[in-house]
Amino acid sequence: LRVAVYGAGHVGTAVAALLDKVPGCEVSGPFHRAERESALRSGAEVVVIATTSFLSEVGPDIRLAVQSGSNVITTAEEAAFPWYFNGVLAEELDTLARSRGVSILGAGLNPGFAFDSLVLTAAGVTSSIDQISVERVVDLSGFSTAILRRLGIGFDEAAFRAGVAAGTITGHIGFPQSMRIVARRMHLELTSIERSIEPLEATREYRVADMSVSPGESAGFRQRYVGMCEDRPWFQAFFLGHIDPQGAGHQPRDEIVITSEAPKLRVVIEPGINPQAGAPRVIANSIERLAAASPGWVTVGDLPPATPSAHS
Numbered sequence: 001l002r003v004a005v006y007g008a009g010h011v012g013t014a015v016a017a018l019l020d021k022v023p024g025c026e027v028s029g030p031f032h033r034a035e036r037e038s039a040l041r042s043g044a045e046v047v048v049i050a051t052t053s054f055l056s057e058v059g060p061d062i063r064l065a066v067q068s069g070s071n072v073i074t075t076a077e078e079a080a081f082p083w084y085f086n087g088v089l090a091e092e093l094d095t096l097a098r099s100r101g102v103s104i105l106g107a108g109l110n111p112g113f114a115f116d117s118l119v120l121t122a123a124g125v126t127s128s129i130d131q132i133s134v135e136r137v138v139d140l141s142g143f144s145t146a147i148l149r150r151l152g153i154g155f156d157e158a159a160f161r162a163g164v165a166a167g168t169i170t171g172h173i174g175f176p177q178s179m180r181i182v183a184r185r186m187h188l189e190l191t192s193i194e195r196s197i198e199p200l201e202a203t204r205e206y207r208v209a210d211m212s213v214s215p216g217e218s219a220g221f222r223q224r225y226v227g228m229c230e231d232r233p234w235f236q237a238f239f240l241g242h243i244d245p246q247g248a249g250h251q252p253r254d255e256i257v258i259t260s261e262a263p264k265l266r267v268v269i270e271p272g273i274n275p276q277a278g279a280p281r282v283i284a285n286s287i288e289r290l291a292a293a294s295p296g297w298v299t300v301g302d303l304p305p306a307t308p309s310a311h312s
C-alpha cells in the first residue's frame, strides 16, 4: 500500500514514522508546504493530510489528491463531519470521490475516537439512550505554538475573549462533528448545539513549545458543548485542556457516561489517552479501513474500528 503524508508537523511526522514500520506499506513524506504537489499528486493509494483544522484550507488539498486518484484521510477536525460546516464543499468532494472510486475520511483522536467511535462502541451494550456525557482532561504541553495559540493559550482575559469573539481562538475544535457522527448513527437529529469556553489562568510562569505564559495569562481553558434533541440535552461534551494539568490539579482522563434504560454505563480511561501519541496512531491504524471503505466522504461512524497491524 502506497501512502503519502502531507504536513510535516507533529502529526504528519509521527504518522509517517508509524507507517514506516508496517510491512507492505510504502511511505513517502512527510512533505512540507513547498512540496504540496509531490504529496497530493503522488497517486498513492492513500494521502494523509495533517496540516490545519479547517475545511476551507484542506478542501483544495483534498480535491487535488482525489483528482489524482487517492483516498484521503485528514486530521482537520472540521472534516470529521464536513456537512456541519460546509455542506456545499462536502457534497462536491463526496461526488468527486464517488466518481473516482475513492474515499475521504476525517479522523484522529478527537474528533475521530474519544467523543465518537469509542462512544458508539460503548453504546452497543445500552438501549433507549437518554443522555451521553463525555469528558476529557488533556495535557496540551506537546502541541506546537501555532496550535497552542489557536487553542487559546497565552492570552490575558480580555484578549482571550476578543479572540473567541473574532474566531481566532477556537479552543478545541470538533465536538459538533463528533456529536453529529454519533447522532447520525443512532438516527437522531440534533436540533441545536450550545457552547461555552472559559480561560484558566496561569498562577506561575510557564515555558511551552517556543512561547512563554505569564501568571494571569491563559494556561488552559474549559469548554462545554451541549447537543440538544428538541428541549433536552442529549450529548454533553466537556473538555479541559491545560499546559500543566497535574500542576493545576487536574488529572488527565477520559470518561464516557451513557444514561439509558440499561444501568448507567461509565467508561473511564486513566490516565487519559495521550493526545500526541493517540491521534497519529488512529490515523496510521485507519489506512486499511479507509482503503476498503465505500467510495465517497465517510465518517468514523461508517467504518469498523481502527486497528493496528499485528506485524507493526
Ligand SMILES: NC(=O)c1ccc[n+]([C@@H]2O[C@H](COP(=O)([O-])OP(=O)(O)OC[C@H]3O[C@@H](n4cnc5c(N)ncnc54)[C@H](OP(=O)(O)O)[C@@H]3O)[C@@H](O)[C@H]2O)c1
Residues within 6 Å of the ligand: 007, 008, 009, 010, 011, 012, 032, 033, 050, 051, 052, 053, 054, 057, 075, 076, 077, 107, 108, 109, 110, 111, 112, 143, 144, 146, 147, 174, 279
Ligand atoms: N482530529 C484530531 O484528533 C487531531 C489530532 C491532532 C491534530 N489535529 C489537527 O491536525 C492539524 C495538524 O496537527 P499538528 O499537531 O501536526 O500541527 P503542527 O505541528 O502545527 O504541524 C502542522 C504542519 O502543517 C503545516 N501547515 C499548516 N497550515 C498549512 C496549510 N494551510 N497548508 C499546508 N501546510 C500547512 C505546518 O507548516 P508551517 O510550519 O510551515 O506552518 C506544519 O508543518 C492541526 O490542525 C490539528 O489541530 C487533529
